[in-house]
Each structure stands twice: as C-alpha cells, then as structure tokens.
Amino acid sequence: MTIPAGPAHHTSMGNTLFSSLATRHVPREHPRLLGPRSRLQALAKERPDAYRRTKEISARDITNGPHPGDPNADFGAQISVTSKLMSLSLVCAIEEDRSAGRTAIELVKQHYLDKPLPIGHVPFGHDCGVCGVVYDLCHEHWTEEERKRYHTFLIACRDNNVDEEMSPFHDGWWGYKNAGFIVALLAVMYETEKELFMLYNIDREFRTLCVDALKLAGDGGGYAEGFYVNYYMQDWLFACEAMRRCTGADYLAAAPEFYASRAIASAFEQYPGVRERGSRRPICVGDGRGRFFKVERDSALTANRMLVAHYRDDSDHQAINSFLNLTPHVGADENAWRELLWFDPAVKQGDLERFRLSHVSPGPGYVYARSSWKEDATYFFFKCGKRFTAHQHLDVGHFYIYKHDELASEGGHYVDFSGPHDSNYYLRTIAHNSVLVHDPSEIFSHVRAFTGPMGNDGGQAYPWPGTHFRHNGDAMDADAWRAHPELGDIAELLAFQDAGAFMYTAGDCTRSYSAKKLEWFTRQIVYIRPGTFVIFDRVKAKDPAFKKTWLLQAAKPPTGTAPHLVIDNGKGRLHVQTVLPASASVTLHQGDELYRYGGGHYPPRATYGPCAECRIEVSPSQPAAVDYFLHVLTATDASVPQVPRGSATVAGDRVTLTIGDATISFLTGSVGGSIDLGGKRTAFTSRIER
Structure with a gap:
C-alpha cells in the first residue's frame, strides 16, 4: 500500500517521525539521503580527482576478496559489492546516467534480493542500507515491480530480525542493524505503510537507550567495545547525516560527551607513522584484526573526516584535521567515493604542533599519550575501564x-x-600487559560459551555466564548495567594529569579479579617524555601462596639478561628494567611455549598479522601476601645501546625510584605519590584532570 500525500502522513510537530529531535518533513524528491542532485553534482566539480576515481571504480568488476588473514594480500586492490554499488549510484545521480543506474539495480537484485533473506548475527541492516542508497540515487530507474521487491525485502529483514542486535553497547546495534535501516527507511519514505513506524522505533531507541549508553561507555570519545567501533562508525555517521539532511534531527548533538570527542580520541588511537597504502595502523583494544591494511582503516579515516567537518568551528577539531591531512587519501582504490562525499577541503587546519599530547576518555577508562605529533613519536595507551559488552577482553590494566x-x-x-x-x-589476561594471581582452585568455565578444555591462567575473572550479563558478559543497556554493578563495575580509572614534561595516570584493577584470591591491585604509571615509562603495581593476594606474575607481551623475543632486557622491533627498541621485586624470577615464553600454560596448549588455527612473539613473566622469588612491582620501560631508536638505570628504596610508607634526573615516590598504603623533575616537586593528582 502506498501512503498518499497530505497531512495524514505528517505530525502536528512539523516533522515526519514523531521525534523530538526532528524539525522538518522528509523531502519527497530523490536523491535525498546525501542532499539533492545539485549538491552531488557540485561535489563532483569541487573534488574532480575523487570523482574521476569513483567513476573508474564504477566501471571495474567486483572481485573475490582474499582470505581475511592473508597478510601478503593487497586488500586495497579489491572491488567489493558495496563500493561498486556506491560508485555506480553516484555516477547515475551526478550524470543522470540510466545505464549506471540499471547496472546498480541489477547488482542489487543479484547480490541481495535474489539471495536468501539474511537472518541472525549477519549484517542484515547494512545490506538494506546499501540497497537503499541505490534506491535513492537511482530512484527513477527502478520499475514498480522492483520497488515492491525491495520494500518486501526491507520489511522482511526487519520482521525476521526483531530480536537481533538489541544492545547499544554492541557494534551490531549500530552497524549490522540500524545504520542501514535508517538509510533504507528514509529512502522509501511515503511508499509503504510501515517505514514511518519502523523509523520512529529506531529513533526512540536511539533517544531512550543509545544516548545513555554513549554517555556512559563513550565519555571522552573512546568506546568500551574498543576496536570494533572502527568497523561501523562511518556507516553510523552516514545514517546520522541522512537523518539530519532529511529530518533535521541532529543525533550527534544528543550525545556530545561521545561525538564531540570521538575524532580526537580516534586520532589518539592511531599509532604514529604512515604505513601500507598511506594508512595509519590503529591500536587494537578488545577483539579486532587491525594489524595490517584492510578497509576499516579507510572507514575510520572517513568517520573522522565527517566529524571534523561537523565540528569545523572547534579549534581541537581543526588541529585534528591537520593530522588527518597528513594522510590525504583513502588507502583502498575502491573507496574513492568516500573521498568524494566526505573529504571536505574547506575545513580549516589548526595548529597540530601545539595540540595537546595526551587525552583521557573516562567512559571506557582509556588514557592516550604521545611524545609529539611527529611520525617518529613515542606512543602510549593504558586501559582501566568497566565491563559493558562482549568484544571486551579480560585486560584491565593493559x-x-x-x-x-x-x-x-x-x-x-x-x-x-x-x-x-x-x-x-x-x-x-595472560595475553595482555597486566598481572596474574594464581589460585590453583579457581575454575574458568563457559568463557564465551566455549565448552571445551579451559585453562586457569591466574587472570581476571569471567563471572557472567548464568547472570544478567549472559555468557558473553554484556549488558543489554545502561539501566541493566547500573542495576548490576557487581557484574559491570569491575575497575576504576582513578587519576590522570599531564604536566607537559610528564604524564601520570592510575587505576584500580581489583574488582576485575575473583574476590577469593585478591585483596587489591592498583597500577600507577608515570610517563616522562620523550620515552620513559615507570610502572608501579601494588598487589595483595588473599593467600601468600598464590603466585603473582607481572606480564609483558614483547613484540619480539628480548635480548640481554634479567633484570635488564631489550626488545627490538624494526627501528624501535624497548629497554626493560625490573627494579622490584628484588631478585625476581623472570621467564620467557616463546616459540612452541608461547601459547602453553597450566598444562594446556592453545595455539591459534590461523594468524592475522604480527602479535607478541614472547611473553615475559616476572614473579617474586619468595611468596608473600603483598608485593610491589616496579618497572622502568624506555622506548628509543634501535641504535641507542643503553639508557639510565633505575634504583629504588622501600622505606616507611613509600617506594622511591631514582631514574636519570627524576626522583619518583609512590605510596605503599594507597595510590599516590610525587615526582621531582627539573628542580620541581609535583604531587600526583587523585582525580581525572581534563
């Protein structure tokens, strides 16, 4: 049934959606998702190189992608169905090219409408959204029968996946499901009797559930799910742009705690240096496969371009725009359409050289720091955050x-x-840079519903199976999270300060472990620029016999002799000094021993790029209830043969370290201390200074 024109399809609020965020009716003209045809034609003239490359991709054949774990494959030389359809549709809309439009429509039928309906944990909404772009940009070239087929496909995808991807803490709500549905429903507005109410329900979920989740788990621009945000953020921002253009609803303004800092946090989530295909490698927090170039790097870059354009009058975003302009193009050939639509050369560039060198995101408990914004800078990341969703790891303190x-x-x-x-x-935990406390009686079971043999690594607890957080350890929404602090409130980022010459941060990791084995574990880190990191850990076990182990995942097997080891990787070097415990036991696990512990062997059946090749384990030589771990890690060029040695004293209520011209004191009874550097004493803060 086609909804007739007229006021019956509008609300008294002056918008189509019954939404408090919307301010106007969805346009009846096509194209509409990205603005009218005249805007797209203007973009093609303003960005001729991007349009030329987009048009070239529209004429190339779709390829079969390589195995996702093949580090030697050129993922940037592929042509995906999505990029082919986006490119064809843009050419159709800009040049009013019927042939390009019909080719795109036939591909939609071949790859989506003629295939079995996508149901379950698959990107069903994304599929609808890709088809929706073709529907909007090539609207006049669809036959009436083809339009009905797309309407049926869209509504069936929704009806058969109502109970899928329900948590806003999880990537599926945004990427697999609702980003695509928003685009698709805006594309077919006024054509069926269901799209209005489907879109209203998504809008209501966003306003009542998702905004709260973003403010809770995304304050400061990081997001608790970690790397997975790179997979879907650009798609979601496209949906937000379509909503803003079509209805006036500004979703970004609803959660500024996250969106107004997302591009900044994302810039801090990129390692220094330009890598394959002119891209930057992002850090991986939680699940992810970002260790070599794949198209999610272009997605992250494009999302940041969209955000700096949205916040173009903000000086911080102008500085980030200068950073983005150091990698001026997408890496993959097929993604030229992203440049055409969202790489806006009119956005001002700010003073990157004077931009701050650290950032804190309290929501997920992330701290980022750099020595400079140069490509050879030293980089640091620390995580001490709460549990929200399934793709997180048992990695508090990493x-x-x-x-x-x-x-x-x-x-x-x-x-x-x-x-x-x-x-x-x-x-x-054993795969991260944190601490193990081994209780031989501790049992790990049904981690992510795995029912096979399960090892006791001595790490952080997995208490969620059989609870409101279910077998994957994820909260359904912010209210459910607040109702069960015993499940989600597992850590606390206690302090953050950046005084220029040094940065200090502290976290309480205690609640991440079973209360049966651990009294407390706090971690304090002092970063003395440009490359010295002092890490002080206070650990008290319930039983002195529970072995404590400090972990360092070495990118390459170290050389040297404990307590002084050296890790070389390419042009970089990390000098590792174990200062405390005195006479520590240091063991190296590499080769066939890398994935062994507790009598079990857990090697991967496939690899996805470089990872740590050696696990360094540091333990006290004698059992005790309380132990202090003090390490000095100094990052340098590989040509630097040695660095200043650190020495420490434990006296009274503090541990005092002397390293170079710095003296650092840490309290032993609580978190805190001070640093003497450059003739000035500074007390460490006990709060997050933003």
Whole structure:
C-alpha cells in the first residue's frame, strides 16, 4: 500500500517521525539521503580527482576478496559489492546516467534480493542500507515491480530480525542493524505503510537507550567495545547525516560527551607513522584484526573526516584535521567515493604542533599519550575501564608502547569469537600487559560459551555466564548495567594529569579479579617524555601462596639478561628494567611455549598479522601476601645501546625510584605519590584532570 500525500502522513510537530529531535518533513524528491542532485553534482566539480576515481571504480568488476588473514594480500586492490554499488549510484545521480543506474539495480537484485533473506548475527541492516542508497540515487530507474521487491525485502529483514542486535553497547546495534535501516527507511519514505513506524522505533531507541549508553561507555570519545567501533562508525555517521539532511534531527548533538570527542580520541588511537597504502595502523583494544591494511582503516579515516567537518568551528577539531591531512587519501582504490562525499577541503587546519599530547576518555577508562605529533613519536595507551559488552577482553590494566613499531604488544589472534584459542588465550589476561594471581582452585568455565578444555591462567575473572550479563558478559543497556554493578563495575580509572614534561595516570584493577584470591591491585604509571615509562603495581593476594606474575607481551623475543632486557622491533627498541621485586624470577615464553600454560596448549588455527612473539613473566622469588612491582620501560631508536638505570628504596610508607634526573615516590598504603623533575616537586593528582 502506498501512503498518499497530505497531512495524514505528517505530525502536528512539523516533522515526519514523531521525534523530538526532528524539525522538518522528509523531502519527497530523490536523491535525498546525501542532499539533492545539485549538491552531488557540485561535489563532483569541487573534488574532480575523487570523482574521476569513483567513476573508474564504477566501471571495474567486483572481485573475490582474499582470505581475511592473508597478510601478503593487497586488500586495497579489491572491488567489493558495496563500493561498486556506491560508485555506480553516484555516477547515475551526478550524470543522470540510466545505464549506471540499471547496472546498480541489477547488482542489487543479484547480490541481495535474489539471495536468501539474511537472518541472525549477519549484517542484515547494512545490506538494506546499501540497497537503499541505490534506491535513492537511482530512484527513477527502478520499475514498480522492483520497488515492491525491495520494500518486501526491507520489511522482511526487519520482521525476521526483531530480536537481533538489541544492545547499544554492541557494534551490531549500530552497524549490522540500524545504520542501514535508517538509510533504507528514509529512502522509501511515503511508499509503504510501515517505514514511518519502523523509523520512529529506531529513533526512540536511539533517544531512550543509545544516548545513555554513549554517555556512559563513550565519555571522552573512546568506546568500551574498543576496536570494533572502527568497523561501523562511518556507516553510523552516514545514517546520522541522512537523518539530519532529511529530518533535521541532529543525533550527534544528543550525545556530545561521545561525538564531540570521538575524532580526537580516534586520532589518539592511531599509532604514529604512515604505513601500507598511506594508512595509519590503529591500536587494537578488545577483539579486532587491525594489524595490517584492510578497509576499516579507510572507514575510520572517513568517520573522522565527517566529524571534523561537523565540528569545523572547534579549534581541537581543526588541529585534528591537520593530522588527518597528513594522510590525504583513502588507502583502498575502491573507496574513492568516500573521498568524494566526505573529504571536505574547506575545513580549516589548526595548529597540530601545539595540540595537546595526551587525552583521557573516562567512559571506557582509556588514557592516550604521545611524545609529539611527529611520525617518529613515542606512543602510549593504558586501559582501566568497566565491563559493558562482549568484544571486551579480560585486560584491565593493559598498556601499549610503540616507537617506530609495537614494542609492548598484545598476544594471540582473533580467530574464532568463542574458539579454543580465543577463549583460553587471546581474550584472557595472560595475553595482555597486566598481572596474574594464581589460585590453583579457581575454575574458568563457559568463557564465551566455549565448552571445551579451559585453562586457569591466574587472570581476571569471567563471572557472567548464568547472570544478567549472559555468557558473553554484556549488558543489554545502561539501566541493566547500573542495576548490576557487581557484574559491570569491575575497575576504576582513578587519576590522570599531564604536566607537559610528564604524564601520570592510575587505576584500580581489583574488582576485575575473583574476590577469593585478591585483596587489591592498583597500577600507577608515570610517563616522562620523550620515552620513559615507570610502572608501579601494588598487589595483595588473599593467600601468600598464590603466585603473582607481572606480564609483558614483547613484540619480539628480548635480548640481554634479567633484570635488564631489550626488545627490538624494526627501528624501535624497548629497554626493560625490573627494579622490584628484588631478585625476581623472570621467564620467557616463546616459540612452541608461547601459547602453553597450566598444562594446556592453545595455539591459534590461523594468524592475522604480527602479535607478541614472547611473553615475559616476572614473579617474586619468595611468596608473600603483598608485593610491589616496579618497572622502568624506555622506548628509543634501535641504535641507542643503553639508557639510565633505575634504583629504588622501600622505606616507611613509600617506594622511591631514582631514574636519570627524576626522583619518583609512590605510596605503599594507597595510590599516590610525587615526582621531582627539573628542580620541581609535583604531587600526583587523585582525580581525572581534563
């Protein structure tokens, strides 16, 4: 049934959606999602090189992509169905090219409408959205029968996936489902009797559930799900732009705690240096496969371009725009259409050289820092955040250090979400830079519903099966999270300050572990620029016999002799000094031993790029209830043979470290202390200074 024109399809609020955010009716003309045809034609003239390349892609054949784990494949030389359809549709709309439009429509039928309906944990909404772009940009070239087929496909995708991807903490709500549905429903507005109410329900979910989740888990621009935000953010921002253009609803304004800092946090989530195909490698927090070039790097770059354009009058975003302009093009040939639509040369560039060198995102508990914005900068990341969703790891307290390449890295590979390697190694604490406390009686079971043999690594707890957080450890929404703090409130980022010459941060990791084995574990980190990191950990076990182990995931096997080890990776070097405990036991696990612990062996069945090749384990030589771990990690060029040695004293209520011209004191009874540097004493803060 076609809804007739007239006021019956409009609301008294002056918008089509019954939404408090919308301010106008959806236009009846096509194209509408990206603005009218005249705007697209103007973009083609303003950005002729991007349009030329988009048109070239529209004429190329779709390719069969390589295996996702093949590090030698050129993922940037592929032509996906999505990019082919986007390119063809833009050519059709800009040049009013019927042939391009009909080709796109036939491909929609071949790859979507003629295939079995996508149901379950698959990108059903994304599929609808890609088809929706073709529907909008090539609207006049669809036959009436083809339009009805698309309407049927769209509504059936919704009806058969009502109970899928329901949590806004999870990527599926945004990327698999609702970004595409928004685009598709706006494209068919006024043509069936259902699209209005379907879109209203998504809008209501966003306003009542998602905004709260973004403010809770995304304050500061990081997001608790970690790397997965790179997979869907550009698609979601496209949906937001379509909503804004078609209805006036500004979804970004509804959650500024996240969106107004997202491009900034994302810039801090990129390692220094330009890599394959002119791209930047993002850090991987939680599940993800970002270790070599794939198209999600272009998605992240495009999302940041969209955000700096939206916040173009903000000086921080202008500085980030200068950073983005250091990689002026997408990496993959097929993604020229992204440049055409969203790489706006009119956005001002700010002073990147004077832009701040650290950032904190309290929502997920992320701290980022750099020595400079130069491509050879030293980089640092620290995580001490709460539990919200399934793609998070048991990695509270984890950190990365990078100089020319990863030095303090991460272990394992994202092979199978709930396979034996992922459940026993990749997501577990033993694969991260944190601390183990081994209670021989502790039992790990049904991690991500895995029912095979399960190892006891001594790491952080997995208490969620059989609870409101279910077997994957994810909250349904912010209210459910607040109702069960015993399940989600597992850590606390306690402090953050950046005084220029040094940065300090602290976190309480205690609640991430079973209360049966651990009294407390706090981590304090002092970063003395340009490359020295002092890490002080206070750990108290319930039983002195529970072995404590400090972990460092070395990108390459180290050389030297403990307590002084050296990790070389490419042009970068990490000097590792174990200062405390005195006379520590240091063991290296590499080669066939890398994935062994507790009598089990958990190697990956496939690999997805470089990961840590050696696990360094540091333990006290004698059992005790309380132990202090103090390490000095110094990142340098590989040509630097040695760095200043650190020495420490433990006296009274503090541990005091002397390293170079700095003296650092840490309290032993609580979190806190001070640093003497450059003739000035500074007390460490006890709060997050933003």
